[in-house]
Each structure stands twice: as structure tokens, then as C-alpha cells.
Amino acid sequence: MASLANLWASLTAATTTTATAPPLLIALVLVILAMAWSPFVSSSPRWNPAGRNVLITGGSQGLGLALAQLLASQGSNVTICARTESKLQSAVDSIRASAKTSAPSQRIDYVAADISTFAGAQHVVASCPVVPDTVFCCAGGAKPGFFLSQTEADFQAGIKTDYLTCLSTAHAAANAMARAYPVVASGSGDKAAASTPAPRPKIVLVSSMLGFMGLVGYSQYTPMKHAIRGLAESLRSELLLYGIDVHAYFPATILSPGFDEENKTKPKITRDIEGADEGLTPEQCAKKLVRGLQANNFFITSDTVTDLFRSSALGSAPTNNVVLDRIMAVVAWIALPIWRHFEADKAIKAHRQQHYEDLGLSSSSSSSSSS
Numbered sequence: 001m002a003s004l005a006n007l008w009a010s011l012t013a014a015t016t017t018t019a020t021a022p023p024l025l026i027a028l029v030l031v032i033l034a035m036a037w038s039p040f041v042s043s044s045p046r047w048n049p050a051g052r053n054v055l056i057t058g059g060s061q062g063l064g065l066a067l068a069q070l071l072a073s074q075g076s077n078v079t080i081c082a083r084t085e086s087k088l089q090s091a092v093d094s095i096r097a098s099a100k101t102s103a104p105s106q107r108i109d110y111v112a113a114d115i116s117t118f119a120g121a122q123h124v125v126a127s128c129p130v131v132p133d134t135v136f137c138c139a140g141g142a143k144p145g146f147f148l149s150q151t152e153a154d155f156q157a158g159i160k161t162d163y164l165t166c167l168s169t170a171h172a173a174a175n176a177m178a179r180a181y182p183v184v185a186s187g188s189g190d191k192a193a194a195s196t197p198a199p200r201p202k203i204v205l206v207s208s209m210l211g212f213m214g215l216v217g218y219s220q221y222t223p224m225k226h227a228i229r230g231l232a233e234s235l236r237s238e239l240l241l242y243g244i245d246v247h248a249y250f251p252a253t254i255l256s257p258g259f260d261e262e263n264k265t266k267p268k269i270t271r272d273i274e275g276a277d278e279g280l281t282p283e284q285c286a287k288k289l290v291r292g293l294q295a296n297n298f299f300i301t302s303d304t305v306t307d308l309f310r311s312s313a314l315g316s317a318p319t320n321n322v323v324l325d326r327i328m329a330v331v332a333w334i335a336l337p338i339w340r341h342f343e344a345d346k347a348i349k350a351h352r353q354q355h356y357e358d359l360g361l362s363s364s365s366s367s368s369s370s371s
Contacts, residue, residue: 047199047293050075050100055125055132057115057169058139060087062256063206063289066282067136069098070290077107079128082139085112115139116160121168122175131180135173136204139165141258142221144266148359154220162224167231170203174239177201183243202245204293205232209252209301212309216348217270233317236298249289249300250310253279269351273344295320308332 049071056071058064059080068078072095080095082088088110096108107129115121125132140162143154181201210218211225232248239246253259259279263271280288285302292300298318301307311325312332319325356362 047202047296049290052076052134053128053130053132054078054134054136055081055128055169055173056136056138057081057124057165058137058206059110060084060091062138062258063251063254063282063285064136064138065091065094066286067138067289068095070283070286072096072099072106072108075100075106076134077129079107079109079111079132081111081113081115081124083112083114085110088112115169116164118168118171121165121172124169125172125176131176132173133177133181134202134204135169136206137166137169138206139169140206140224142218142262144217144262144270145220146217146267146355146359147219150220158220158224162221163227166205166228170205170231170235173203174235174242174244177203177244178242181243183241200243200245202247202293203235203239204247204249204289205235206249206251207232209250209306209309211248211250212306212313215270215273215344217267232298233315236318245296247293247298247300249292250306251280251285251289251302252306254282254285255279256282269348269355272351273347308336312336 052071052075054068054071054076056064056068056078057080059068059078060082064080064082068080068091072078078095080088080091082091092108092110099106099108109129111124111127113120113124113127115124142162143150143158145154205228207228208221208225210222211229214222229248229250232246236246253274280302288302289300297320299310299314299320301310308328308331311328314325314329
């Protein structure tokens with residue numbers, strides 16, 4: 001944070017010399033400021049949960065449940081989905097208790113299904129009382145462990161639980177939305193999009209902070225979260241054809257039942273590196289996710305550290321704020337390699353001898369070069 005403060009102070013001081021800057025530089029600054037201001041004058045309506053028909057996968061616990069409770073309290077019609085019916089029944093009771101009391105017609109429903117297949121996801125979408133106009137793909141879970149120790153079954157489970165659930169739900173939802181909420185093709189570009197019901201349909205894919213980075217112990221999980229990020233970027237582009245908005249959420253640690261479960265197999269070195277990450281409750285993450293949607297952010301984060309990773313890995317993805325994101329990218333360009341080299345990599349190398357002993361490998365290999 002000190003680096004960010006120093007950088008900001010330098011930028012502030014630099015503005016005092018703008019009067020002597022070349023005209024081209026002044027024009028460039030004005031263009032950048034105009035681009036930064038554009039989100040505040042956008043004609044897109046602010047997303048309002050009231051009256052929305054929402055489907056949430058992974059809705060029986062953790063982030064999915066907290067999100068369902070929050071949106072129900074704001075007047076959304078909510079359908080949750082998970083595999084275990086007993087958990088869903090209990091979750092629906094808590095969601096109904098959170099529902100907006102002034103909306104007697106508000107619907108709270110559930111569907112028990114396996115959404116790791118296209119057929120399962122299609123069944124869930126078809127089982128909703130009406131075609132959802134907002135879908136949150138929250139299903140998933142991690143099984144941390146060392147790459148050499150994990151099995152083919154572990155990786156297949158990760159693909160199924162973390163990626164295929166998201167892919168299948170997005171595919172089923174997009175097909176249903178494109179037919180239920182068509183863009184009138186009487187024009188092109190913004191004119192066509194303007195005929196879409198306001199607010200536009202939304203698909204929200206939940207990735208992870210690990211969708212921007214990799215870390216020891218998460219080889220079963222991290223590739224799936226990178227895949228979700230790639231899926232979100234592809235769908236953001238393609239679903240413009242149908243007036244469907246796509247967003248991706250990248251939470252760090254969520255203090256949920258899933259987190260308790262992953263800690264059962266998480267290596268000590270992973271715990272050590274994560275040590276300073278105190279995490280957020282599912283309720284806190286749900287609020288930050290909804291706030292990001294209402295700001296119309298494409299990549300949504302919950303904390304400053306994840307935002308640094310996001311800014312450093314944007315590629316061609318839309319920015320949340322073109323000026324602030326570029327400043328944070330500079331900070332990340334300096335800070336993240338320092339953290340990786342002097343914190344993460346150093347801790348991993350220090351753990352090498354113990355790791356070899358734990359796996360029963362030859363200790364002579366552990367003394368090889370640490371380049």
C-alpha cells in the first residue's frame with residue numbers, strides 16, 4: 001500500500017506541470033479522463049435485483065446461498081440448484097425468511113440436479129418457473145494437494161465440479177435467454193441492443209483469485225478457474241449478438257463450508273503462503289459481487305490484492321476504470337514479481353527438504369540448483 005501511495009503522490013505532483021506539457025500530451029490526458037468518466041454517463045441502466053428471475057447454481061451453501069438470501073431480500077425471484085435435496089430444502093427455508101415481505105408474489109424455488117452435463121443443466125433451466133434473466137454459476141470446490149500425489153480421479157473431479165458445471169449452465173442459460181429475450185434485429189450495434197429488455201440478461205461466472213495466478217497445492221483447481229476466465233472473455237464477446245451481458249467474479253478466500261473442506265487436504269506450504277489471507281464471509285462476498293454488477297464491471301473482485309492481479313492480467317478484457325486500472329497495473333508490474341520471488345518462491349524452496357522426506361524421495365535430488 002505504501003508503494004501505491006507513493007505512486008499516487010508522484011502522479012499528483014506531475015499534474016502541477018501540465019501547463020508546460022506539449023499540446024499532444026494535454027490532449028492525451030483529456031482523452032484518458034473522458035474514457036475514465038464514460039462509465040458514469042453510460043446509458044446502460046443500473047442493475048436492480050427487484051423483480052429479476054434469478055437462477056443460482058451451488059445455491060445450498062456458501063456464496064450461492066448468501067447470494068440467494070441477499071437477492072431475495074431485495075425482491076428477486078430466486079431458484080437455487082444443487083445436488084443434495086435435503087440441503088436445498090433447508091436453504092430454501094432460510095431464503096424465504098430473507099425474502100422481501102412487501103412482495104407477496106415473490107417466488108423462491110429449488111431444483112435438485114447434477115449440472116456437470118448439458119442435459120442436467122438444460123433440465124435445471126427448463127424447471128425454473130420462468131426463463132431466468134440472471135444466472136449465477138457458483139457451483140464448485142477445491143481439493144488442494146501436491147501434483148505428484150494427486151490421482152487422475154482427482155483431476156477428473158476438478159474438471160467436472162469446477163469447469164463443466166459452469167460451462168453447462170452458461171450454455172443452457174444462454175440458449176434459453178436468446179430465445180426468451182431476443183434482440184430485435186431492426187438495426188445494428190447500439191440500436192439493436194436498445195430493444196433488449198432493461199436491464200439486459202446476465203450470466204455471471206464465478207472464478208477465483210487463482211484465475212489470475214498459480215500457486216503450489218492448487219494444480220487440481222487453478223486450471224479450471226483460468227478456464228472459467230477464458231470462457232467469460234469468449235462469451236462476453238459472442239453473447240453481444242444476443243444482448244446478453246457476461247461477468248466474472250474472482251473472490252479470494254471465502255470462509256464457507258467449502259473452505260473448511262479444502263483445508264483437510266491443503267499442504268502446509270500452501271497454508272504458509274496464504275497465511276495473511278484472512279478471508280471474507282459468504283455474505284460479504286455476495287454484497288461485493290452485487291455491487292460489482294451494479295457498477296457494470298466485467299471482472300469483479302473483492303479485495304485490493306486480487307485487483308492488482310486483475311489489473312496485471314487484463315489483456316483485451318474491459319477495464320473497470322481505465323485510469324485506475326493502468327495505475328494499478330504499474331504497481332502490480334513492480335510488486336507482484338517481488339512477492340513471487342522473495343515470498344512465495346523462497347518459501348517453497350525452503351520447504352523442499354521436508355517435502356522430499358514426506359514423499360520418500362531421494363534427498364540428493366533436493367540439493368539441486370534452485371534457479
